[in-house]
Amino acid sequence: MDVQEKCRSWTADHLRDSGDCYYQAVTRTSGGTEVEFRGTWVIMAASHDYLGLSADPRVREAAVAAVRRFGTSLGGSRAACGSLDLHEELEGRLARFLGHEAAAVLPSGFQANLMLAPLLADGSYVFSDSSNHASLNEVIRLGDAKERTFLHGDLTHLEELLASVGEDSGKLILTDGIFSVDGDLCNLPDMMKLADSCGAHVVVDSSHDLGVLGPNGAGASDHFGLRPLLVTSALSKSLASVGGVIAGPADIIYYLRFHARTSLFTAAASPANVAAALAALDILQSEPERRVRVLDLAEQLHNGLRALGYDTGSSVTPIVPVLIRGRERCLRMWRELCRAGVFTTPMTYPAVRAGREVLRVTLTAAHTDEQLMRVLDAFEAVGRNEAEHPR
Ligand SMILES: Cc1ncc(COP(=O)(O)O)c(C=O)c1O
Structure with a gap:
């Protein structure tokens, strides 16, 4: 038709x-x-x-001040047109907050998850909770890894799937921290134990738990006192902005900046959004x-x-x-x-x-x-x- x-x-x-x-x-x-x-x-x-920070005067003022200082747009990708010190400040702050070495800030949370595509190489496997956010499903379509979806929250099913693939294959497990429809929390402790036992790594999308869970408000990993290989999050929820972040080991983040098309070929997060997220992070940590x-x-x-x-x-x-x-x-x-x-x-x-x-x-x-x-x-x-x- x-x-x-x-x-x-x-x-x-x-x-x-x-x-x-x-x-x-x-x-x-x-x-x-x-x-x-x-x-x-x-x-x-x-x-x-x-x-409740999207209307907070401190967050609004930070966004306005950034527009006054830097204008409304960088006019292109950070790789091509340069970053603002504001981007680097937010990346440093978020990396420390999430307990990781490095972080990359993207224009949306969806894109932060698409950053994982270069890690899903041919010959490797990706294991995904059936209730994960659409952006995690989408990155699986972008990557070359073989997909194995496990029933929502069912670690016995995950274990069976992990056992069914070659011991030496690369294995990445993707899960939301708090699931965006049902609002339940992933069983990160048992998932990470299972991952450790079979050489897999865990990636957690903390969009809905960042700012809400954990003694420091840093989300599901903070709540459980654990550090998965990578954490991603939207900035549009507790951080009252628009954007996304991926945090993890410095060498992985550096590699992804140059291999993920969603970073190389997309415009920089706007100055107003980056400044709003920074101001919201201050409040998140102090209140x-x-x-x-x-x-x-x-x-x-x-x-x-x-x-x-x-x-x-x-x-x-x-x-x-x-x-x-x-x-x-x-x-x-x-x-x-x-x-x-x-x-x-x-x-x-x-x-x-x-x-x-x-x-x-x-x-x-x-x-x-x-x-x-x-x-x-x-x-x-x-x-x-x-x-x-x-x-
Ligand atoms: C769990 C989860 N991940 C990623 C995203 C995507 O974030 P953004 O809206 O910033 O693209 C969302 C947003 O709805 C989400 O709920």
Whole structure:
């Protein structure tokens, strides 16, 4: 079929089905916790700005100052057009924070994961949790290693797969720290023991646990007191910016800068984004009470939703997945929640398997107790309406 024809018919169907549910524009934001949406203010319960720093005056001012000093863009790739001292400062700070020798900063978290491609060489194997983020799945498609996917969190399955490949082959295990849909935490201690026993290395995507877990807020590895070979993370969550980082041994990071096309052939992260991440990292490190607050709010949200009869799965983190089951029901409840004043995320295929639809709810350290109560009230009203009018 002609490409335009294909897109036209898909788009017409999609617009009818859920055109009002995704890529929705908000017109104003207030403190990062509420947004103006379709003419009314609603609670933003879909953002991963976990520490509530995206509207913090110190972070905003740092971004503005960087634009004044360096302008809006470097106009090309860092390899070709040069880096700012700001990039190097952020890389040094993040490497130390994550307990690694070196780090590379990229324009997005997705690209930070694509940096792994040169490590996935022909003849080697990559083992991937079935619930990993799409960007980890994508880098496997880019690389030449053979893929072995293990059932989500199932280390017995991983062990079987590891045992089935040649002892001398290169082996890399990829896992999210906190999983982005279900909000559960990977069993890093047992995974690393298993990896050590068979000469494999572990890479952890800490996008959702950086800033949230660990005595220093440095994520899953900090939480467990471990150091996997490499850690990647988006900067768009606890670090209130846009960008990505990969941290690890200095020689690997140096090698990747020259071999990963996602680094060589992409524009530098913008000065404003780098400065915002640096300012957010300062606050993350000096105000640990923010991660206490976000975890406390998450626990109250879990408990409140469970008390209302919702299934929030096995999440122990600020990602609260409300299992809905059924695409139509999920989208309908999302719309009703918006009307009741709460903006959540409707997770449908391809973000989740059909039948495992979820409304993902996240509150940040900046949300108030009163906002938490409004979220619970909205879920109560929408749930009651669903029960009274089964469709
Ligand atoms: C676990 C995980 N990894 C990577 C990414 C990609 O990060 P970015 O949005 O900065 O490209 C995300 C973002 O949604 C994520 O949740």
